[in-house]
Amino acid sequence: AMASAELTLGMIEAADGSPEAGERLRGACSLGLKMGNRSMQARAWLALSDVEPDPETASDAVRRVLALCEGSGLVHLQVLALARKAELALSAGRTGEADEASRQAVEMLRQYGNVQGPEERVLMVRAAVLGELGKREAGASLTGEAAGIVLSRAERITDPDLRRRFLEFPAHAAIVAAGVGPRDEGRP
Incomplete structure (x- = not known):
């Protein structure tokens, strides 16, 4: 313990x-x-x-x-580690390595379903890599998917104040803004 x-x-x-x-x-x-x-x-x-x-x-x-x-059998951690590897490689200018790691992370995410961790991070990393590779449309699709995950989680939070705080958390707010733009006041 x-x-x-x-x-x-x-x-x-x-x-x-x-x-x-x-x-x-x-x-x-x-x-x-x-x-x-x-x-x-x-x-x-x-x-x-x-x-x-x-x-x-x-x-x-x-x-x-x-x-x-x-x-x-720690697939969820492997997926998250591959995404982190891609982040680090991308920030170091190693686009090929970032491409391979992020592609593998998303493939595993799709194969095994959700992971015990921030799936949206995996998708956002892949989107960033695709953006660097000039594949902005494919990246935008993943960004939208990541925003959908965050918004779906927010919808399950019944307390309006907690839901607002969840959506204002910087990482979540950035994903939603990138994926769907500014939220309407009527949305969660």
Whole structure:
């Protein structure tokens, strides 16, 4: 329970931009290793790849996730790690690598269905890669799909204040704006 709490707290700190997140997530990686818990290790390394300021260290964290996922049934983490690999490759100008990783992530997402994580991130990464490749129409289609996922989740939130806060969360707001443009006041 302690290890899971460390991982969860590290992920919350990472989302909040806390400087302690990296240290806590590294600790969760170590705990997962001691426990032989591949899923915990992979989730911690993946979260660490998001907060690590050094691109090479972030890429190393993603490689660790992919190695842990190999043959382990952790398909959802593999999909998310491939998307993160594509993000890092794209930001480094390695468009070919980004194309391959994002294509593979979307193919796996389609094959296995939804993942335990932000499917919309996988689609947005692929859309960005397609945009870099000059395939803007295909990218726009994926962006619209990602926006649909966010809006669908929002519609299931019955409390109007919580729904509004969900949609105002920066990542969600950016996806919706990119996918459908500014929302009408009457929409969720």
